[in-house]
Amino acid sequence: MLVLLGIATLVVYALFRYYSMVSKYPRGPFPWPFIGNMLEHNIAQEHLAAEKYASKFDGIFTLHVPLPNVFLTDYETIREAFVEKGDDFAGRPENIVMQEIFTYTPNSGVLNSNGENWREQRRVALSILRDIGMGKNLMEEQVLSSVREYLACLDNIKDKGKVDLHWPIQLMVGNIINETLFGYRYKYDDCEVLIKYVEDFQKWIGELAKSPEIAVGMAAPSLLKIPFIRYHSLTKHRDNMLTIAQYVVDNVEKCLEGYKPEDEPSCFVHAYKQNAYLNHICSDENLISTCNDFFMAGQETTTTTMRWAVLYLAINQEAQEKLRREILTVVGKDRLPTMADKAKMIFAQATVLEVQRMANILSGNLAHRTTRDTVVKGHKIPNDTLVTGDIHYVLARDPNFVEPERFNPDRFLNDDGTALRKALVDRVCAFSLGKRICAGEGLARVELFLGLTATIQNYRILTREGEPIDLEPLPMKILQPKDQFIKIEKV
Numbered sequence: 232m233l234v235l236l237g238i239a240t241l242v243v244y245a246l247f248r249y250y251s252m253v254s255k256y257p258r259g260p261f262p263w264p265f266i267g268n269m270l271e272h273n274i275a276q277e278h279l280a281a282e283k284y285a286s287k288f289d290g291i292f293t294l295h296v297p298l299p300n301v302f303l304t305d306y307e308t309i310r311e312a313f314v315e316k317g318d319d320f321a322g323r324p325e326n327i328v329m330q331e332i333f334t335y336t337p338n339s340g341v342l343n344s345n346g347e348n349w350r351e352q353r354r355v356a357l358s359i360l361r362d363i364g365m366g367k368n369l370m371e372e373q374v375l376s377s378v379r380e381y382l383a384c385l386d387n388i389k390d391k392g393k394v395d396l397h398w399p400i401q402l403m404v405g406n407i408i409n410e411t412l413f414g415y416r417y418k419y420d421d422c423e424v425l426i427k428y429v430e431d432f433q434k435w436i437g438e439l440a441k442s443p444e445i446a447v448g449m450a451a452p453s454l455l456k457i458p459f460i461r462y463h464s465l466t467k468h469r470d471n472m473l474t475i476a477q478y479v480v481d482n483v484e485k486c487l488e489g490y491k492p493e494d495e496p497s498c499f500v501h502a503y504k505q506n507a508y509l510n511h512i513c514s515d516e517n518l519i520s521t522c523n524d525f526f527m528a529g530q531e532t533t534t535t536t537m538r539w540a541v542l543y544l545a546i547n548q549e550a551q552e553k554l555r556r557e558i559l560t561v562v563g564k565d566r567l568p569t570m571a572d573k574a575k576m577i578f579a580q581a582t583v584l585e586v587q588r589m590a591n592i593l594s595g596n597l598a599h600r601t602t603r604d605t606v607v608k609g610h611k612i613p614n615d616t617l618v619t620g621d622i623h624y625v626l627a628r629d630p631n632f633v634e635p636e637r638f639n640p641d642r643f644l645n646d647d648g649t650a651l652r653k654a655l656v657d658r659v660c661a662f663s664l665g666k667r668i669c670a671g672e673g674l675a676r677v678e679l680f681l682g683l684t685a686t687i688q689n690y691r692i693l694t695r696e697g698e699p700i701d702l703e704p705l706p707m708k709i710l711q712p713k714d715q716f717i718k719i720e721k722v
């Protein structure tokens with residue numbers, strides 16, 4: 232009897248402790264003791280959580296998966312957190328599992344580091360990219376060279392009636408970031424190494440999406456001492472990450488063989504190494520990790536957006552024709568579009584915005600972490616809490632996007648079609664907001680604008696008869712379209 236009473240008291244105490252912890256976070260769907268909302272959480276389709284709970288909990292709710300993760304699902308709330316209270320939300324998860332799986336070495340590089348190291352790596356990386364012309368001149372030249380090679384590849388395709396543009400796009404985008412970081416490009420008929428990188432990357436993110444056991448290692452790091460749990464929630468994913476990072480290690484090493492400190496830097500690696508003389512935080516480990524972050528983040532995101540662009544334009548012929556008319560009026564056929572044309576190409580700008588909104592390539596967003604106790608929309612959020620500023624939900628459901636499921640670039644034009652509607656444009660927050668906003672935004676915008684307008688200037692994109700386009704994304708953190716065939720016709 233006494234033993235039973237003792238057990239009952241312990242259970243009640245444990246429940247009391249658990250729900251006292253739960254009460255410190257913004258409300259959300261009922262969490263079961265200790266497993267929280269794990270039973271209903273789909274890690275491969277995190278964005279679906281907001282569909283269920285965003286309006287019920289007025290734009291801010293907590294899922295216990297099983298660690299508390301606060302979701303912010305409307306634009307104003309994300310803005311309040313990431314912009315107005317930017318420092319409070321600028322952390323990334325410090326959890327050993329997240330650090331080992333997503334970073335070359337814990338707390339290094341830009342994407343997943345914290346505190347002083349993150350601030351300094353981000354500052355140095357952005358200043359190097361600015362110096363080598365991110366968003367303008369030199370970078371534009373590199374993008375245009377890659378675009379020319381991509382168009383030549385399309386010209387060489389024999390059967391234009393059955394084309395999958397996945398690889399031509401992937402190589403165009405991959406070559407741009409490869410040249411930026413390491414100073415060289417691949418030829419389309421000699422790029423097995425890059426293809427292998429992309430395949431390994433796919434394997435890594437594919438397995439992450441199928442591994443809810445990662446949450447076990449995150450919630451109870453002491454269980455990582457058990458080899459079976461450690462392998463499934465950490466080691467196998469870390470090994471996959473190190474396989475892709477090896478590409479970057481090899482390239483950094485090769486690049487440094489030809490490095491002379493007195494020469495004008497010809498790529499990111501050389502410029503970073505020059506910084507290292509002045510800045511002790513620019514270690515070789517940080518160099519590899521930063522390049523790894525930029526190569527990962529800079530490749531799959533832009534490629535995936537461009538792949539969606541092709542599919543959306545294939546099924547929206549009216550928008551495609553309108554875009555082509557504008558390109559041919561402003562640029563003509565004798566040269567490629569450049570960034571100098573952009574100001575005169577309002578519909579092209581609107582199309583890129585609508586592509587990014589509809590492509591909506593990240594499920595949720597990357598995880599942030601609070602760096603102190605804070606308050607958003609009147610709700611307290613404790614220090615060291617995981618926070619998802621759910622840009623996916625904003626792009627898909629913000630009430631300012633009328634008929635949000637319809638591909639409609641015109642939504643961004645003012646009444647006489649001569650300018651963009653700034654307030655609506657701001658809500659296309661595909662690069663996120665605030666201190667952790669995408670560090671490659673400048674480059675990505677150039678790639679999307681030049682890549683897309685050059686494609687439509689030169690090719691008509693069509694669906695194949697009897698083969699409707701499948702718009703259901705693959706269930707992963709980066710929501711990629713399935714590989715599928717379309718038809719292209721030279722304009």
Ligand code: HEM
Pocket residue numbers: 341342343353408524525526528529530532533536592593596597598599620661662663664666667668669670671672674675
């Ligand atoms: C269409 C293309 C792209 C999209 C939609 C995109 C989107 C994003 C998003 C949503 C984040 C997370 C922001 C947050 O945590 O709140 C991010 C972070 C980042 N992106 Fe991009 N990105 C794109 C292209 C690129 C490119 C081309 C590069 C590199 C040249 C890049 C480098 C990074 C880096 C380094 C971070 C981490 C920033 C930090 O933690 O401080 N991205 N990106």
